Amino acid sequence: MAPLQLKSQKFREEREEDWRRLSFLLDKVEGGGAKSLTDVQLMAVPVLYRSALSSLSVARATSLDQSLVEYLEGLCARAYFLVYGARARLGERILRFFTHGWPAAVRSIWKETLAAALIVGLSVVVGYVLVRQNPDWYYAIVGSDMASGRDPTASAEFLRKSLYDGGKDQSLAMFAAFLFNNNARVALFAFALGFAFALPTALLLIQNGAGMGAMIAVFAAKDLGWQFGGWLFIHGTTELFAIIIAGGAGFRIGLAVAFPGDRTRLDAAATAGRQTGAAMAGVVLMLLIAGLLEGFGRQLITSDLARYGVGAAAAALWLSYFYLPRREGARRERV
Amino acid sequence: MSVYDQLDRADRALRRSLVTPEGVDLNLRIGDSGQRIGAFLIDVIIQYGVLFLFALVLGTIYSAVEGKGAENVGVLYFLGAFVLQNGWFIGFELSPRAATPGKRFLGLRVASRDGGRLTAEAVIVRNVTRQVEFFLPVAFIFVAGALGGVDGLFYLMVAIWMGIFLFFPLFNKDRLRVGDLLAGTWVVRSPKRILMPDLSQTGAHTHAHFAFTDKQLQAYGVKELHVLEQVLRTRDRKTMAAVAMRIRRKIDWVSGPDERDEDFLAAYYAALRSRLEQRMLFGHRRKDKHDKA
DSSP: OOOOOOHHHHHHHHHHHHHHHHHHHHHHHHHHOGGGSOHHHHHHHHHHHHHHHHHHHHHHHHOOOHHHHHHHHHHHHHHHHHHHHOOSOHHHHHHHIIIIIHHHHHHHTHHHHHHHHHHHHHHHHHHHHHHHHOTTHHHHHSOHHHHTTOSTTSOHHHHHHHHHOTTTOHHHHHHHHHHHHHHHHHHHHHHHGGGTTTHHHHHHHHHHHHHHHHHHHHHHHTTOHHHHHHHHHHHHHHHHHHHHHHHHHHHHHHHHHHOOTTSOHHHHHHHHHHHHHHHHHHHHHHHHHHHHIIIIIHHHOOOHHHHHHHHHHHHHHHHHHHHSOOHHHHHHHHO | OHHHHHHHHHHHHHEEOOBOTTSOBOOEEEOOHHHHHHHHHHHHHHHHHHHHHHHHHHHHHHHHHOSTTHHHHHHHHHHHHHHHHHHHHHHHHHSTTOOOHHHHHTTEEEEETTSSOOOHHHHHHHHHHHIIIIIHHHHHHHHHHHHOOOOHHHHHHHHHHHHHHHTGGGGSTTOOOHHHHHHTEEEEEOOOOOOOOOTTTTTHHHHTTOOOOHHHHTTOOHHHHHHHHHHHHHTOHHHHHHHHHHHHHHHTOOOOTTOOHHHHHHHHHHHHHHHHHHHHHTTOOOOSTTOOO
């Protein structure tokens, strides 16, 4: 008697070759990116993917071999993610992010960013006024680990040293790096905490703004306000801008959760999260640049005027990069 | 078969339908909490291993440089730590595999919840949020411990914080982190499966010794067939013996001399599958043994 052959067996024998080929190509792409495929192989992937999908449908309808159906489900899912998840090459994506995605994302949250900027500005003023009137406020606003001795009781000499002696004082560079890490975290938190109806974001911004105002007040009381400004300005414009954008992004999410309109809160949050994602990627970059300015630029440049110059130039660059209207980008959007 | 019923239900709870543009449901399975935690632990352990080596290297450089420019070593460490902690997840999840080494190891990947493509923005958002969910409270505890002078209330707050964010995935059916929620992503299983041999063909030459009557093949349905398939693939001698005995009793099978349990089961599997598949072609899919179709 000839061995019994099931329809599902015959089907499997006919298609198996294609499945194995697709699996092999997927392995290659997952290992080394789309570049590792030849042109012929690359063209074959969508075709093999569709044939695997049809195999899956057939197998579900005709085969009771569970492992076969599961294998095909896995294979199709992997291929699906490759075929429909494939994007432009990494280089192009990065280029597009800089020419289009980043500034567009920042522009799209300009209202929230403005609100965040106002909150920070206001709390700087409040922090300044409070400490000028009563220095005791300083301890309530600035934590002792952040201040590292720069408090109202410090001598003018000590404060001056902390502004210009970076190169010789080891701990200051470490402090700067720590501060960068700290500020980067503040920015990330300002964004992520927006989830809780934006309130924690606002609190974080206020705390940071007030802390800065309090610091300025301490230095200003010893007639070092102008110099401290330079010390702060060289990296502060970039860093503060980054934190403000992060805060704006956090507000956007908080507002979406609080007032989702006719969508569910989940959907609204997801949409807002995706809209602001590019802005947040940019924020991390800005913070890195600020960190470099802070760690190295500030040690190399000790003239106040140059410090102000660098800070102002950075601010101007960021503002024009984000908010200057661009014809090229607009044209591409319409296409 | 109540054990299998429970497994079945657990499996179905993790299944999510994802219909491709071609109109086929991929029937994806989302990663369960154990897999998610495991993947994260693997990632964190590797990360801290790398950081430790990095610190060792920098330490030797530090002692070699001594004094001049030595503070830059510290700066390097902080920058490196920041890049590693954030770049690790984002970088790996942007790769074609869309998974960190920990996720790869456990057969998971990140996917967009709406079935569309996974954008860079989504990956960044879901990982930036990770900072707040996990690393912030941990850092708090370490810093507070180092500085001292924190009261129990502080730890209570941290505990509540971690309770909300850390256990968030346990309280929704899609096992979403807060970051997944914001980014519109989820984590699905996408393990690499190997194509197993067709059981109805392996050892087909011995099947000829077994001739089952129609009535004997009517005893079971698709569900039992799948269980039998699992038993045959696992090839545990004791289980096979027990199952073979149950089936023989149910279908009143008279065993021949030195008939092996595995041969009997394989032959019955092949015959049952052939019958059920044939009936399926005519539109009768018999769900299980209680199904009268």
